[in-house]
Amino acid sequence: MSEVVQSTGSAATRSARRTNWARGFYRFRQNPLSVVGLVIVVLLLLLALFGEYIAPYPEHLNGELNVANRFQPPSAEFWFGTNEVGQDIFSLVLAGARISLLSGIAVIVVATLIGTFIGVIAGYFGSWLDEVLMRFTDLVLTLPALILAMAIAAGLGPSIPNMILALALAWWPGFARMARGEVLSTKAELYVLAAKAQGGGNTRILTRHILPNITSPIIVKMSLDVGFAILAVASLGFIGIGVRPPTPEWGVMLSVSRSNLPHFWWTAIFPGMAIFLSVLSFNFMGDGLRDVFDPRARR
Amino acid sequence: MTILQVENLTKHYVTSGGYFDGRGETIVALDDVSFDVRRGESIGIVGESGSGKSTLSRIILGLERPDSGRIVFDGTDLSTLSKRELRAICARIQVVFQDPYASLNPRMSVRDLIAEPMEIHRDILGMSNAQITDRVAELLTLVRMEEDHMHRYPHEFSGGQRQRIGIARALACKPQLIVLDEPTSALDVSVQAQVLSLLIGLQDELNLTYLFISHDLAVVRYLCQSAILIRKGKLVENAPIESLFDAPESDYGRMLIGAMPDIDPDRSPFRLKSEA
Ligand SMILES: Nc1ncnc2c1ncn2[C@@H]1O[C@H](COP(=O)(O)OP(=O)(O)OP(=O)(O)O)[C@@H](O)[C@H]1O
Ligand SMILES: [Mg+2]
Secondary structure (H helix, E strand, C coil): CHHHHHHHHHHHHHHHHHHHHHHHHHHHHCCHHHHHHHHHHHHHHHHHHHHHHHCCCHHHHCCCCCHHHCCCCCCCCCCCCECCCCCEHHHHHHHHHHHHHHHHHHHHHHHHHHHHHHHHHHHHHCHHHHHHHHHHHHHHHHCCHHHHHHHHHHHHCCCHHHHHHHHHHHHHHHHHHHHHHHHHHHHCCHHHHHHHHCCCCHHHHHHHHHHHHHHHHHHHHHHHHHHHHHHHHHHHHHCCCCCCCCCCCHHHHHHHHHHHCCCCCHHHHHHHHHHHHHHHHHHHHHHHHHHHHCHHHCC | CEEEEEEEEEEEEECCCCCCCCCCCEEEEEEEEEEEEECCCEEEEECCCCCCHHHHHHHHCCCCCCCEEEEEECCEEHHHCCHHHHHHHHCCEEEECCCCCCCCCCCCCHHHHHHHHHHHCHHHHCCCHHHHHHHHHHHHHHCCCCHHHHHCCHHHCCHHHHHHHHHHHHHCCCCCEEEEECCCCCCCHHHHHHHHHHHHHHHHHHCCEEEEEECCHHHHHHHCCEEEEEECCEEEEEEEHHHHHHCCCCHHHHHHHHCCCCCCCCCCCCCHHHHC
């Protein structure tokens, strides 16, 4: 008998899930900007994975120079023009998507893990643990994130993993504060009391009741923050602490092009546009996700 | 035979007070409350809002410790038990909350919701996942829902159906005592009557004891054999239901009964009682 229940059940579950997804997607579509954001994010992610394979001048990505062609303005041959050593900027921008996007995402994933862990522990267990963890969080929060990241990155030495770690260590307090707040309101829910009344322990209550009910706002904040993390990665590259030239990274490219302005504007404008576009698209997508998860917050 | 003895229960809350004076106020939520509950009986606990009814239920459920006094369940004083033993008792005392919307985790399927107490007490019950699923199906039938409802989520159900899910969850571990904290006050009157008659049927079938918290005397009269009245944390009357309604001893009882709306017996959803 249980077999019958199982088999009819999985179909019913699937159809219930599908209607939930359909409903969610409908709300997402309500705001055209969210859809634009999502499309650009998907394109950027594809670029991050495959950008170097579709670059028209892959040899430039390995540092090959072509001094004869330096500072060519945008043309059919070089869509975004060439830089001071004659490399194709279009190829560099495509390849730069990988480092910028993936490090931006990595920063937020690490920051979310640290922040959520600390915030959930503080909010759930309360009392002195909450006090200690939140004072520490506030302390980190009062330091300007970029300056803190610069100090950490300078201390650890320049490398991409160190830069990611440095930014994540500066970034987690926002997630900790938010997770704590969400836990405080979720743990007051009647269904948590019901689980306690049945004799449920802390592990069960945290994993079955609290965490599943706080993931939506965390995912929304993650997608909003990825854009800013990409900006921060570029900023560190720009001031020369994160990624080093000649690695193609948007911030580094912007930084190098400073001395080419204003005459050779294309060396700055295209990496700049790439940063702008990714920050904006992640924000639009985040807004759309918020509409899906929390329709009440819609303006 | 007595299943639950509540002896001299007292509970104070200290509010955190204002920002500037810092003086917390002390609220007496329960003041020296004692009563007994007989096995298989329904006892109503009636009082206005803030009188301490929910506090009493939380202490009986072991969610809070009293400041003084004790709870004796089936011969055991709960305050003497270790955490482990207290957890085991939890399986025998269950609760259905007033609000069927807030008391079910929206992210869990009906199967997982009803299975939860069985999973928590797996060490005592020793049930496999398949056995738990079978039992969930059985419980859904018991509360007059369909078996394949178990794969749906709470938001797909009406208030009355959700309350049945809550009742099925409370019944999962075959408890002896069920605390019903205003289980029907959030429902439409006609749905209320259905849930109440379900509760009465289950009580006969499973030999349950109900602790029925309400501020609706009409519902208590319909369901319970006796009732206690609580006012500002103090027990003011403890009487069999008939004598309470015929000749209330306390002023508070007279006031509450006087305030009851007259019910046209032919139109009342609770008329089942007179037929039975
Ligand atoms: N955790 C708490 N901290 C401080 N005061 C509390 C707490 N819980 C309850 N109280 C107070 O204790 C008193 C009794 O509350 P309780 O919830 O038991 O009332 P109730 O009879 O269930 O009311 P209702 O009918 O509205 O549910 C109230 O004055 C309430 O404000
Ligand atoms: Mg209450």
